[in-house]
Amino acid sequence: MTPLDYEYLRKLLKERSGLDLSADKQYLVESRLVPLARRSNLAGIPELVQKMKGGAEPLTSEVVEAMTTNETFFFRDKxxxxxxxxxxxxxxxxxxxxxxxxxxxxxxxxxxxxxxxxxxxxxxxxxxxxxxxxxxxxxxxxxxxxxxxxxxxxxxxxxxxxxxxxxxxxxxxxxxxxxxxxxxxxxxxxxxxxxxxxxxxxxxxxxxxxxxxxxxxxxxxxxxxxxxxxxxxxxxxxxxxxxxxxxxxxxxxxxxxxxxxxxxxxxxxxxxxxxxxxxxxxxxxxxx
Known part of the structure; x- marks a missing residue:
């Protein structure tokens, strides 16, 4: 993933979900989006970003969902x-x-x-x-x-x-x-x-x-x-x-x-x- 790809994703996630990724969270993006790229038959994140820039809205929604944290459990923190x-x-x-x-x-x-x-x-x-x-x-x-x-x-x-x-x-x-x-x-x-x-x-x-x-x-x-x-x-x-x-x-x-x-x-x-x-x-x- 290039720095430009990461900046594109940071901006998109901030606008769509409010998620504010710091500059050192590239590893997190890769860990969540590489599997998504593979499921979408794409070689990697650069291809994923290119497809999103081309207007693939369903894919963009999947990216936002993949990046939102869903950790939870019953009576969490009690x-x-x-x-x-x-x-x-x-x-x-x-x-x-x-x-x-x-x-x-x-x-x-x-x-x-x-x-x-x-x-x-x-x-x-x-x-x-x-x-x-x-x-x-x-x-x-x-x-x-x-x-x-x-x-x-x-x-x-x-x-x-x-x-x-x-x-x-x-x-x-x-x-x-x-x-x-x-x-x-x-x-x-x-x-x-x-x-x-x-x-x-x-x-x-x-x-x-x-x-x-x-x-x-x-x-x-x-x-x-x-x-x-x-x-x-x-x-x-x-x-x-x-x-x-x-x-x-x-x-x-x-x-x-x-x-x-x-x-x-x-x-x-x-x-x-x-x-x-x-x-x-x-x-x-x-x-x-």
Whole structure:
């Protein structure tokens, strides 16, 4: 792969997915795209790039999907799910009049995260009897969404983070695979979505999980996405980020949730009004 090919791919991935590759990530691109080139009967990445430049849109979409990280497992990092379980009674009390709860998994990958939330809610059936529960799972990759819809997982996948009692209770073995019960699968809606695009059509949510995806974006892109997410979260709602992620130094639209590591709350009416990232930074500077 030539330096020019790499720069072309870096720019394309930034525009299409927000993925911000540093100059030293050429090895990562090669490890993911060489197999794709071979499957497409191409000699290597230079030929792949040439075909993309010629307008091969399906191939370009495959490249973007191949470069997005889909590592996930059930109840990943555990703590955010424990915190959510602790906060759900309070959210239920606050929403007793409308009897509905909306949760969005913004980078749902192959489904372990939204299905973990679905099982958690199922365990709390007494709290939400008669409620309308919506779990919306979105991802850039159509391939991982299709896998998630099927609810079929390997032995290795169900052994990663899933308590054995939940495996027995909510899964049925099918040959070498395990399939989630239809009632759990039915709790999750799947939609293809690019976080760089308009998100307002999804509506507002009580809980948003946006974990382990923004770490691949640059600061300005992160700030813009945080501003959009803030407009979609109820004033008393909860945002969960990944263990290595934070809003500190990026935006003031969220503040850390007291005594809940990894959780955040909308910080103010000004933040939720949807000011542009540069305006938000100015507000933050003026407040110091």
């Amino acid at each position: 703590i955010p799910f424990d915190h959510l379980k602790e906060l759900l009674p309070g959210l239920a009390q606050a929403r007793a009049a409308r009897r509905s709860l909306r949760i969005w998994c913004a980078a749902s990958s192959t489904g372990q995260e939204p299905y973990s939330i679905a099982m958690l809610l199922k365990e709390m059936t007494a709290l939400f009897t008669g409620w309308r529960i919506e779990i919306v799972a979105t991802d850039l990759s159509q391939a991982v969404l299709e896998k998630s819809r099927a609810g079929l997982f390997s032995q290795f996948e169900v052994q990663r983070g899933l308590p054995i009692q939940m495996l027995v209770k909510y899964f049925v073995q099918k040959g070498e695979l395990w399939q989630l019960n239809a009632d759990i699968r039915g709790m999750v809606q799947h939609r293809q979505l690019n976080l760089l695009q308009d998100l307002s059509h999804l509506g507002t949510f009580d809980v948003i999980f946006c974990r382990n995806v923004l770490i691949y974006f640059d600061q300005d892109t992160k700030a813009g996405i945080f501003a959009k997410i803030a407009r979609m979260l109820e004033p008393d709602g909860v945002l969960a980020l990944g263990a290595a992620e934070s809003v500190v130094g990026i935006t003031n639209v969220f503040r850390p949730y007291p005594d809940r590591r990894g959780l955040y709350q909308p910080s103010s009416a000004v933040a939720r009004a949807g000011a542009a990232p540069h305006v938000l930074k100015a507000v933050a500077s003026a407040a110091r």
